[in-house]
Amino acid sequence: MNDASFLERLVHVPLGERSYDILIGPGVIGRAGGEISTRIKGRKAAIVTDENVADIYLENMVESLESDGIATTSLILPAGEKTKSFEPLMTVCDALLEARIERNDMVIALGGGVIGDLTGFAAGIVRRGVRFVQAPTSLLSQVDSSVGGKTGINARQGKNLVGIFNQPDLVLADTDVLDTLSPREFRAGYAEVAKYGLIDKPDFFAWLEANWREIFAGGPARIEAIAASCQAKADVVAADERENGRRALLNLGHTFGHALESATGYDSRRLVHGEGVAIGMVLAYQFSARMNLSSPDDAIRVAAHLSEVGLPTSMTDIEGGLPPTDILMDAIAQDKKVKSGKLTFILTHGIGQSFVADDVPVAEVLSFLEEKRRR
Ligand SMILES: NC(=O)c1ccc[n+]([C@@H]2O[C@H](COP(=O)([O-])OP(=O)(O)OC[C@H]3O[C@@H](n4cnc5c(N)ncnc54)[C@H](O)[C@@H]3O)[C@@H](O)[C@H]2O)c1
């Protein structure tokens, strides 16, 4: 038995009656039944997962729940971003109603951000809301999507356009399961970990520079990095649950990143979200230097670290070419962080000194992108 529970970390998200705990550590899925029983009264659970995760972890979770007297049903969906759409949402709602999940029972999302976003949405609308547990299994979902309560699906018109805020009742982040994640997906999640340092935690960024190898290898540094990331996001969410202000800082690197994802047709063979964010963060630092807001050395330091872990850091790292700059610019303007015609970016005064900049001149962004796409 993997009894490393002394390594476990608990992050509390204080949101009044919507408060919840995030439990982070090795072997948490194998103890899910006990962890859930002590916090949630329900005796029936519907587990929603994807085929990749089900193959490796579903049985382990079912056994743990059943041995603690929680009856389970499971729904296994295809893996991939396409599952975050209307038809699978109907499938999930249908399965929850068929399984007679009532308001005091629970729905468990076992998987990455796709399963978490979809399942959280379904749990929020079936019977006007049933209990919801996140068991995130990708690094990205452990440090980002499972924290903060944003849930939803993609629409024909764009990503994440249909959804609700729905805070989970509990998050169970098993840090061992990251061993089976592909190295590329692990790196992509790591971009979001580095993001928390770059937003407002310069010491954390320096710690990542020194310890990233141990985080990738597993063990205490990994747990520490995930807990620090959850705490960072929890702090921001507690201060601004519905993104009226400070929560926007979490979008560091995301305006450029989303534009690149859109420009590559959301084709994960070319670019996954975290890779877009890595390039986007470097661009945000480079653009800040160009606007004389920060030192060019900071941009160099950010790029050096992300590149060291194996992330792309430049638009020229994307294979297959990009559309013309004005199309990239359209994608930026369509990003939801545009308010009354002005471009809003997260820019920076240095490592860990990010801020929300309204009123960024479109012409500057255009000529910057024109230059950066060439080298
Ligand atoms: N709600 C939010 O606040 C928020 C924040 C960031 C991202 N997101 C969303 O999250 C989604 C991306 O999440 P993701 O990167 O986890 O993608 P994902 O859910 O598609 O998972 C990535 C891949 O890894 C596989 N996988 C997951 N865990 C595994 C494990 N332990 N072992 C082996 N394989 C495993 C999955 O089957 C999938 O193929 C996007 O839809 C994005 O919009 C939401």
Ligand SMILES: [Zn+2]
């Ligand atoms: Zn992101």
